[in-house]
Amino acid sequence: MKEIRLLSTSAILGYGFPEASLQAGMARAPHVIGVDGGSVDPGPYYLGAGVPFCSVMAIRRDLRLMLRAATAARIPLMIGTSGGAGGAPHLELTARLVREIAAEEGLHFRLALIEAEPPRAELQRRLAAGRIRPLGKLPPLTAEALDRASRVVGMMGPEPFMEALDNGAQVILAGRASDPAPWAAAAIRAQLPPAPAWYAGKMLECGATPSIPKGHDCLLVTVREDGVECEPINPIRRCTPLSIANHSLHENSSPIHHIEPGGMLDTSDCRFDALSDRAVRISGMRWTPASQYTVKLEGVEFTGHRCISICGTRDPLLIARLPLFLEEVRGIVREKAAAFGVAPESYALIIRTYGLDGVMGAREPVQQVAGHEVGFVIEVIAETPEIAAAVLGIARTNMLHTDFPGRLCREGNMAFPFSPSDISVGPVYHFSIHHVLELDDPCEIFPITYEEI
């Protein structure tokens, strides 16, 4: 029976995996190895700023082991959403690391770089042609919002990976890609049906996450025409029907209808059968092709600059009148900032109260502080770093010194763990584009360049 074995090393390039797991995984003779290079989950900053959310040291370590393994076994290595967010700088950073490692290790291969950050004019043309639609409750995209975005990427499907494989690439680094796309590409190109191919991708995109105990480690998935088999490589982990079912719920809005570029994976009738105490066979998935091929667009816009300060109180009298106290501090900040020329509408002051509602905010049902101490993150976001720092300075001083009735702690209300107390966090971004773009050719906005390394 036709089958393809796919080995994913970890949930994200740079999260790490045991070297022994990679070796044991390679002994299973996989046809392809790979790892997801990024995620939208760490938030809008990484796409906006063009930097990875894993350290270069950690990425380099994982990449070196994978490049060595793939070249020794003469199999493809594929990485989607390179550099954390899959924009042009993220792809270039990952490509630079690959070139450096190859030079250090004397490795040779054909490298494909698949770009996912289309020129803005190109997107404007498609917007004008009515080919960009909003997702969920977002408003339709406007030309102005598209212009204002700091960075916009398209989320590719499997087709650009297949094209790169067809052209003889052995190491494929892609910009923003649907997480399962490289895996689906490998399986579909091996003449396997799209339903198990996409399902395999859903499992592999997170490394050993579908196993227990959860950890950043290697997962082997065997794709056949009638289903997929999942098995973690590390003997300390096991895939069970429950762990697989649990993973099928991961980060999606519906557990049964998974919208992907080019179609929908329907898992409503999936069966999870234990093959052993550590491997599971999943069958019964279906694929419905879409009448129109679409890719998701992700874009972020600059919000402002953020400054924060961290402090805590151990004073029961202050804790007892916390909401009033914070309101007073906000009032004083409003006055004093206005006095040095900063109007209230030109900054956002947020006082996060850990011990009360720091985690759930307005959705927190518990309205009483139960603990003996309360932690605060004082935060200011403003147009410039100078304004943010100035307003934060006033907020910090008044958290420390504002008087209140019955106050005994007359030297200061807050314990600050650091000097300097105020931290400039840098630029802040927000997600502004979460739309879909219709394509006639799945590869048309994802140009591929090849390099002989």
Add this chain to the structure above:
Amino acid sequence: MPSIRELARVCKSKNAGPFDLTIDIVFDDTALYRKVRASGVITEALFARLYGVAAEDVLLTPYDAAMAIKATFPRLVPAGGIGDTDVYGCQQHAPLLDVEIPV
């Protein structure tokens, strides 16, 4: 009456994209899962009440194959937006833990 924290094997929250939060409650016993579903406690209205969203904005999907119930609804603030408290959305499950279910 037993609560979700006693009955479920998993009760977790996470982003489903930057604008939605998704909550999963997973059981490991078919009979128990059926009883929980039949109790009629886990509904769109329950999530609406606990999370302050409109019931029509809650997408509730029972997934029999996984003995799971999933609810997806808008985040309070988009992930990483001004005032967001939980960029990954993974600590928003607690209000469900004490929901009692007559099984």
